[in-house]
Amino acid sequence: MEWLALSPDEWTAVRLSIKVSIWATIVALPFGVAIAFLLARKRFWGKSIVNGIVHLPLILPPVVTGYLLLITFGRRGPVGSLLGEYFGIVFSFRWTGAALACGIMAFPLMVRAIRLSIEAVDRRLEAAAGTLGASPAWVFATVTVPLILPGVIAGMILAFAKAMGEFGATITFVSNIPGETQTLPSAIYTFTQVPGGDLGALRLTLVSIAIAMAALVASEMLARRVSRRLDIA
Amino acid sequence: MSLSVAVSHRLGSFSIDAAFESSGRLTALFGPSGSGKTSLVNMIGGLIRPERGRIAADGTTFVDTQARLWLPAHRRRIGYVFQDARLFPHLTVRQNLGYGRFFTPRRERYADFDGVVDMLGIGHLLDRRPSTLSGGEKQRVAIGRALIASPKIMLMDEPLAALDEARKSEILPYIERLRDETRIPIVYVSHSAAEVARLATDVVALSAGRVVAAGPAGQVIGSITGAAIDPTDVGALIAFEVLGHDPTYDLSLLRSASGEWRVPRIDAEPGARFRALVRARDVTLATEAPRGLSALNVLAVTITGIGAAEGAQALVETESGADRIVARVTRQSIDGLGLKPGVRVYAIVKAISFDRGGVPSAAPRS
Numbered sequence: 048m049e050w051l052a053l054s055p056d057e058w059t060a061v062r063l064s065i066k067v068s069i070w071a072t073i074v075a076l077p078f079g080v081a082i083a084f085l086l087a088r089k090r091f092w093g094k095s096i097v098n099g100i101v102h103l104p105l106i107l108p109p110v111v112t113g114y115l116l117l118i119t120f121g122r123r124g125p126v127g128s129l130l131g132e133y134f135g136i137v138f139s140f141r142w143t144g145a146a147l148a149c150g151i152m153a154f155p156l157m158v159r160a161i162r163l164s165i166e167a168v169d170r171r172l173e174a175a176a177g178t179l180g181a182s183p184a185w186v187f188a189t190v191t192v193p194l195i196l197p198g199v200i201a202g203m204i205l206a207f208a209k210a211m212g213e214f215g216a217t218i219t220f221v222s223n224i225p226g227e228t229q230t231l232p233s234a235i236y237t238f239t240q241v242p243g244g245d246l247g248a249l250r251l252t253l254v255s256i257a258i259a260m261a262a263l264v265a266s267e268m269l270a271r272r273v274s275r276r277l278d279i280a
Numbered sequence: 281m282s283l284s285v286a287v288s289h290r291l292g293s294f295s296i297d298a299a300f301e302s303s304g305r306l307t308a309l310f311g312p313s314g315s316g317k318t319s320l321v322n323m324i325g326g327l328i329r330p331e332r333g334r335i336a337a338d339g340t341t342f343v344d345t346q347a348r349l350w351l352p353a354h355r356r357r358i359g360y361v362f363q364d365a366r367l368f369p370h371l372t373v374r375q376n377l378g379y380g381r382f383f384t385p386r387r388e389r390y391a392d393f394d395g396v397v398d399m400l401g402i403g404h405l406l407d408r409r410p411s412t413l414s415g416g417e418k419q420r421v422a423i424g425r426a427l428i429a430s431p432k433i434m435l436m437d438e439p440l441a442a443l444d445e446a447r448k449s450e451i452l453p454y455i456e457r458l459r460d461e462t463r464i465p466i467v468y469v470s471h472s473a474a475e476v477a478r479l480a481t482d483v484v485a486l487s488a489g490r491v492v493a494a495g496p497a498g499q500v501i502g503s504i505t506g507a508a509i510d511p512t513d514v515g516a517l518i519a520f521e522v523l524g525h526d527p528t529y530d531l532s533l534l535r536s537a538s539g540e541w542r543v544p545r546i547d548a549e550p551g552a553r554f555r556a557l558v559r560a561r562d563v564t565l566a567t568e569a570p571r572g573l574s575a576l577n578v579l580a581v582t583i584t585g586i587g588a589a590e591g592a593q594a595l596v597e598t599e600s601g602a603d604r605i606v607a608r609v610t611r612q613s614i615d616g617l618g619l620k621p622g623v624r625v626y627a628i629v630k631a632i633s634f635d636r637g638g639v640p641s642a643a644p645r646s
Contacts, residue, residue: 171366174327177353178360179429180383186354189379193370 050246053254057247059226060234061254067142067230068210071150072203075157079202083161104216105155113219116148120220144221145228149210156209157202164198165191197273204266208259231255283307283433283465287323287333296320296330296489304482306459306466308497310473311486317469318437320486324467325360325435326353337433338465354383359426359464361436365418367410373421374406380429391430399461400424400454416447420454427458434458434466440475448475455479477517477557497555514595515559516604518632522552531576538600542576543632556632560595563607564628567617577629581605583621586614598627605629 053061085091086098104112120127120138130136138144168191176186192199214232221228223237235251238244286299296316309317322328324335326342334344342351359380367376377397381389397403400420410418419439426434439455440448452475459466459479470476476483476497483500485493493500497517523533525545532548534541548554570578579600587595589611596607596619605627609619619625 171362171364172368174353175360175362175366176368176379178325178327178356178358178435179380179425180354180357181379182352182354182383185383190368190370 051250051253053250054247056225057234057251057254060229060231060251063142063145063226063229064211064231065258067145067149068207070143070146071153071210072157072207074146075150075154075206076199076203079154079157079161079206080199083158083165083202086158087162087165101158102155104152109152109213109215110219112152113148113216116144116151116216116220120144120147138221140221140224140228142221142227145217145230146210148216148220149213149230150206152213152216153206153209157206160202160205161195161198164195164201167198168194197270200266200269200273204262208262211255211258211262282338283324283467284334284336285320285324287320287330287335289319289323289328289330289332291319294489298486298489298491300484300491300494302482302484302494304465304480304496306468306480307482307484308476308480309467309469309484309486310471310476310480311492312471314488315471315486316489317471317486319489321435321437321467321469324433325358326351326356340432357384357388357430357432359429359431359434361419361422361426361434361439363438363441365410365415365422367413367418367421367425369410371410372406373402373408373410373413376410376421377402377406377424377428380425380431384430389430391428393428396424396427399457414447415443416450419443419447419451423451423454423458427462427464431464434464435469436466437469438471439468441471452478473515473559474557477515477555514606514608515557515562516606517555518558518603518605519553519555522546522548522550522554524550537602538579538581538605541629541632558605558629558632560606560608562630562632563605564630565596565598565607565609565613565617565619566626566628567623569626570628573628575628575630579605579627579629581625581627583619583623583625585621586619598625600627 082097082101086094086101117139118124120130122128122131122137122139127138130138136143138147172194173186173190176190177183181189212232213230214236217228217230218233218236223229223233229237231251231254235248235255238248238251282301282303284301288297289295294314294316296319298316298320309320311317319328323330324337324342329350330343330345332345334346335342340351340356341347341349342356343349368379371379377393381391381393397406400423402417402420402424405413405417405421410421413421423439436455440451443451455468456479458464459481468476468479480497482495483493483497484491485500518536520534520536520541523535523540525532526542530545531542532545534543564575581598581600583596584599584604585597587597592610592612593608594611594614596609596614598605598607607627613619
């Protein structure tokens with residue numbers, strides 16, 4: 048079984064991938080909830096445009112998304128140069144860039160799951176909370192959020208899984224630098240490009256499967272717990 | 281406490297144009313489905329914003345479109361009991377009950393949690409989840425949740441409509457206690473004349489978005505025009521006192537201003553007073569004292585008015601002592617018997633509606 052042991056470089060790729068995915072998921076979450084709420088509840092001019100832009104990463108070839116990120120968030124890109132100059136935030140060829148790419152690719156999945164759960168909320172319950180003295184912000188925090196929690200969890204797990212598997216946009220935007228931007232899929236890809244890399248590719252593939260399964264089981268357990276609490280199940 | 285409403289609002293092809301004032305302890309908004317009662321109570325509650333008009337309760341202006349004033353629902357300090365209880369599924373009964381209290385300023389919290397729980401008999405449900413409660417239990421918890429928020433006014437939108445008869449009679453006594461034991465004025469929406477007869481101190485009768493009658497319950501219900509309510513529910517409200525019971529025939533002896541009545545035994549102590557509805561369809565008129573009749577209650581009455589024709593039938597209003605009794609008879613009988621105002625006839629009453637299953641309790645002191 049010795050062949051199963053991961054080399055230090057492989058461990059680095061695994062850790063980096065998990066770090067990138069967690070950051071992508073957590074940073075995307077507030078935006079995801081806000082956009083999902085906007086799309087589910089509000090009527091405004093240009094709603095279908097917003098909806099289209101949110102879903103674009105799902106439809107575009109990932110390489111195109113990665114290239115768009117490169118020209119906007121790259122060191123010379125209009126947004127990238129501003130962020131770098133004034134806030135010291137650099138995306139290009141850093142793990143933060145990988146997280147940005149993963150987050151953007153995972154965003155539509157997250158928004159979809161949360162939006163569906165917001166649309167399923169019984170608005171009469173929110174009205175009832177209002178008559179009991181809760182301001183709109185309190186209603187959101189004490190009624191809406193608990194009721195959409197299963198959808199939010201589902202959205203986060205989906206986003207995490209998507210981020211773990213993201214390859215095309217990441218490698219286009221931030222390349223494939225071991226220890227900085229070489230995530231799990233990039234590492235597997237690299238193994239398949241060198242002679243004798245099969246075993247390494249297989250090891251990382253098994254790790255991928257294990258992480259994906261763990262995420263799935265965790266989400267099932269969480270969702271069951273939450274829905275038992277809500278008496279939905 | 282006074283409630284003053286004067287609004288006009290358009291909802292699609294339906295329009296509401298209603299104005300009334302009430303200082304009663306339980307004001308019933310009464311009318312058939314689609315008469316605008318729920319829309320009206322939603323305007324009082326801040327769930328619908330009227331296009332024009334003014335609503336004020338107890339000196340607080342809720343909305344005044346002329347003054348561009350709008351108080352959002354959460355700042356009105358109302359207790360709203362919905363037809364569907366609308367309990368929060370993610371909270372326990374205890375947490376549901378405490379929800380509104382959290383938002384009530386500390387010095388304005390007058391409701392006593394344990395007292396309300398006792399009054400509604402929901403102490404054994406506190407740790408349960410709403411989904412495990414029966415319809416009647418849910419509605420009691422919903423009433424408790426509204427009360428514990430220490431509201432300045434209670435709004436109840438057909439709180440019994442979704443319940444079966446047994447559950448209704450389970451809740452009615454609690455609403456009566458609410459009316460008689462707390463100082464909170466109640467606005468109660470209903471399309472059931474029997475419910476209104478039993479509960480209301482004041483009635484606002486609505487039809488097609490307009491107020492057709494408003495005032496103390498006795499006056500309004502006794503003179504309601506057929507259009508205002510479900511035709512089967514038209515009738516007159518009579519105040520009774522229980523004189524005693526007749527165990528041989530299982531009857532109860534009652535007294536009203538027009539005389540003595542015998543009815544199937546009701547569960548009330550001698551001396552108890554209550555009001556009940558005598559439905560127009562349960563009253564027959566005779567020009568001579570009937571003989572050999574199975575009906576027990578025959579009253580000498582004087583016709584005071586004849587309503588507009590409704591198909592083959594019309595309503596005949598009569599009076600006996602201070603009681604008003606309304607009969608629904610065919611127009612052929614009206615012509616054939618020569619019924620007209622001033623004629624003395626006999627009213628044969630086949631039944632008194634006690635709001636099925638509802639045990640009468642003390643009459644409201646209006």
